[in-house]
Amino acid sequence: MTTTAEQLSATTLLRFATAGSVDDGKSTLVGRLLHDSKSVLTDQLEAVEQVSRGRGQEAPDLALLTDGLRAEREQGITIDVAYRYFATTRRRFILADTPGHVQYTRNMVTGASTAELAVVLVDARNGVVEQTRRHAAVAALLRVPHVVLAVNKMDLVDYAEPVFAAIAEEFTAYAASLGVPEITAIPISALAGDNVVEPSAHMDWYGGPTVLEHLETVPVSHDLTACHARLPVQYVIRPQSAEHPDYRGYAGQIAAGVFRVGESVSVLPSGRTTTITGIDALGESVDIAWAPQSVTLRLADDIDISRGDLIAPADDAPPVTQDVEATVCHVADQPLSVGQRVLLKHTTRTVKAIVKDIPSRLTLDDLSQHPAPGQLVANDIGRVVVRTAEPLALDAYEDSRRTGSFLLIDPADGTTLSAGMAGAAFAAAEGAVVAADDDAEWDF
């Protein structure tokens, strides 16, 4: 922490994710961000220096700052999503640090699911490789609003602008073709510290922000409030006390958009309409509230509303359906098969469901589709068709990440099987269809 007084004023919070492999220097980049933003404290640094010396390394190995579980230390790899925290005078950060190996697609998907920005790391010597395309595809699939391409190890290519420009151009073209809305390319050396926190003295030709500057200034949550308003009801608050005999409030976290007192709303799936008479925002009554605030709504009519219902503007309610078409990332070790009975958890509602079809599996390296795989295994991305026992007020994931996403759960042991995104997989994509004799509907 560099300052005190300034830091203590309220700042905004940015959640972001990193994708890249050990070889790209991801741990070093993360360690550098933590170290150079003065977020590493004396005792942590001492421990790192001690281990580095023990291994005969000259400089402290910043990658050690982010080592977690013993299994990883022994294998020297990162096997799960780790969350890290740091702050500057301008912003608080939550970093989902995700491993980049192919078998850990599920971890990257997990980290990207809550991220508003993703940093994709490439080695300047290797440029855009298969794994880079996979990382871009995951960011596009999860609809992460901002993507940063960090071209690392510029020190090993003599800080040459043409090397950076070629990689930036190739990546930007590819990510844009997948519909990534915003891409920022930054040439860095995590090891030497160029353009991570401090501007590089070696790359006068680059006039853009450092990685940290970009993280500090990128807009947050702006897209959430511009969306259709949605409030999944979590809990009904009814004190039934002498002080509050008639209070009845519908508690939940606004998933998207803005709600106002006086607004006409529909309650789904029943479709009944009523008016918002009050909004309690954790202790104070307000006229307006927006995502992602946790609030309690009070409504004009005493209609039957319970956990699992969705409150939305009367003139902007989502469709209600029992047939879900979606892209899923399979995250469990046990497979997902056609005909399998599952539970589907969508917002605050969990319903029984059956996997009707798995039309195709998608290879992230080249976006090729493999028709009728029959089942999905861990780290597979695929299209599924699911029939639910009860209606869901489901948005397309592209319109609303929180109300367009769902989990498939094994009813037998509770395992989270798959992470689903309703609707089309990508905003735009040119998939190479492996076999054309399949008539599955693709939105590509």
Add this chain to the structure above:
Amino acid sequence: MSAVTTTVSEGTANPYALSHLDSLESEAVHVFREVAGEFERPVILFSGGKDSIVMLHLALKAFAPAPVPFALLHVDTGHNFPEVLDYRDRTVEKHGLRLHVASVQEYIDAGKLRERPDGTRNPLQTVPLTEAIQQHRFDAVFGGGRRDEEKARAKERVFSLRDEFSQWDPRRQRPELWQLYNGRHAPGEHVRVFPISNWTELDVWQYIEREGIELPEIYFAHEREVFNRNGMWLTAGDWGGPKEHEAAETRLVRYRTVGDMSCTGAVDSDATTLDAVITEIAASRLTERGATRADDKMSEAAMEDRKREGYF
């Protein structure tokens, strides 16, 4: 060459910007309400330390104007600071809560646990905690753990599945995506829930200040008789110090964390107000536990091992 994009600087320009504390508060409240909606018998682990105090405050806000629909559980090591126990009892009284106490001392007296040679009782909390969970059939147990506290916690889930022995298996933890928490569990199993996972120490202090939350006095600078053991100022008392070769002295100190008297060190401080405490922490060059907790210094893998056994 310049960056591909230009970004709009934020701040007051965006009418829908939430402060980081509001974001964290909203997320924690969401977690409390999820558990209330999906579990039968949740309980909040309450130690009287600042993290559990913040948790309780968030729970109170999450369900207002109705009461908190959970009981509290305190694992009492028998070496707790009297100021903290007093605070605990006053808080329970004030909010009309139900408190369960699992006592390490009772287990020792009954011969079910043995005192360690080093006198520290923190590791002894696991058995009373686990048995209390089984006995009361709690299916969700809220803890004040934060991911920034320690490396083994960086990968902890918000909903952390435990078997009937309270054991944590890193391979059985479910991926957590979006804000969808999966709390399904078999009978006898339970879920540890960490609503303030994403908070840092500074966030907790800033929130305490913003909300005007009262804390036990030991968090603020006061004169106390302490002695030095393994480089930490421990409070003198019947629990086991100072020993013959250790000299007690009176110093102006405060505590950054509240645990067991036998393993929680005080820091030299003249911060008597929240404001002064926050300024001190923001300027601090030592992490919270590194400075004050002997048990985290044991070994790099110590916390991981203890979590597997069912520790917090």
